[in-house]
Amino acid sequence: MPTLLAPGGSREMAIVAIDEGADVIYVGPLGWSRRPAESEMDDDDIKSVIDYARDRNRQVRVVLNTFPSPFEMEGFIAKIRRYAEFGCSGFIITDPGAIAVVRRLLPQTVIHVSIGSGITNAWDARFYRDLGADMIILPYRWDESEIERVSRCADIGLEVFLFETVQTGKICPGKCIMSSYLKFRDWLPVEGKDAFFGSANRGAKECYRVCQVPWEFASGQGVAQSLKLRRDARLMLEQLPRMVALGVECFKLSGRERPVPMIRDLVRFYRKVLDGIIDKSALDMSVYAGEAALLGARWKIEKNKRVDSLIDRAVPHEAEPMRWATA
Numbered sequence: 001m002p003t004l005l006a007p008g009g010s011r012e013m014a015i016v017a018i019d020e021g022a023d024v025i026y027v028g029p030l031g032w033s034r035r036p037a038e039s040e041m042d043d044d045d046i047k048s049v050i051d052y053a054r055d056r057n058r059q060v061r062v063v064l065n066t067f068p069s070p071f072e073m074e075g076f077i078a079k080i081r082r083y084a085e086f087g088c089s090g091f092i093i094t095d096p097g098a099i100a101v102v103r104r105l106l107p108q109t110v111i112h113v114s115i116g117s118g119i120t121n122a123w124d125a126r127f128y129r130d131l132g133a134d135m136i137i138l139p140y141r142w143d144e145s146e147i148e149r150v151s152r153c154a155d156i157g158l159e160v161f162l163f164e165t166v167q168t169g170k171i172c173p174g175k176c177i178m179s180s181y182l183k184f185r186d187w188l189p190v191e192g193k194d195a196f197f198g199s200a201n202r203g204a205k206e207c208y209r210v211c212q213v214p215w216e217f218a219s220g221q222g223v224a225q226s227l228k229l230r231r232d233a234r235l236m237l238e239q240l241p242r243m244v245a246l247g248v249e250c251f252k253l254s255g256r257e258r259p260v261p262m263i264r265d266l267v268r269f270y271r272k273v274l275d276g277i278i279d280k281s282a283l284d285m286s287v288y289a290g291e292a293a294l295l296g297a298r299w300k301i302e303k304n305k306r307v308d309s310l311i312d313r314a315v316p317h318e319a320e321p322m323r324w325a326t327a
Contacts, residue, residue: 006267009039009256014049016264018058021271028063039256047086059089065114067095103132110134125154135159151247159250164234235296238285244277258302
């Protein structure tokens, strides 16, 4: 049975998503999950969400998808043990070494490979399966034939974003370090991390979504052309029955930084759609098209607001003193 995985960027968001029918919630600890502090949680809130979910037969995955340095591994392991003791059902991780460590420490936990790992082919899927991962997140640029093929080649659970496949764009989400070329953000000591300056992939703040603004490119004396490095994704609908038939086990909503009412309405909508597919009572996705269009328009507005605010924060290196990571 496919599961609906929803974001918990705050305790309020997590509880609303659970109440609206999400099977699993994912939450990120402060400084460890590649998001601004306002979209992460302290350990007390994480425990509260885990308790709330458990009382309602739901699950919580904890996102630890930064690349921990050698100086942070002790803190990383302490975090893993703590959340396991709280009762979380699994983790979302990027770093291959960290995946192997978690599998060794917690043989029964569920491990998702984060989008930050940048899965691109079946060999990647096998690599992470052999490390001990249970599930990989697939690029939303893959079409159905690619998903069908990887499901045959790699014995690992498949997770997809609830975005429509878009076959255009110049970069693959998950393997981008462009924000670090604009600015290194600092992270103050909190929740077991030392102060340092570094990229979003290390847990500093943050990815600036520079791929989603227009760029100008010119060749020689040619006229500059404006394009986006990454095209806007659209909410998935028509592909959902086929994805379920292909054996996709987990459908993920992103959006820890989105407004709570937006996540509430998306969880409610996709719960209804997935239930109709599972019990075969509503396999014609056209009946949902109007509602999906309204939600998609709201999603785009909120995304653009977020991108604009992040770009405004991206002060170039030359506008501030250069500072380097110490760990």
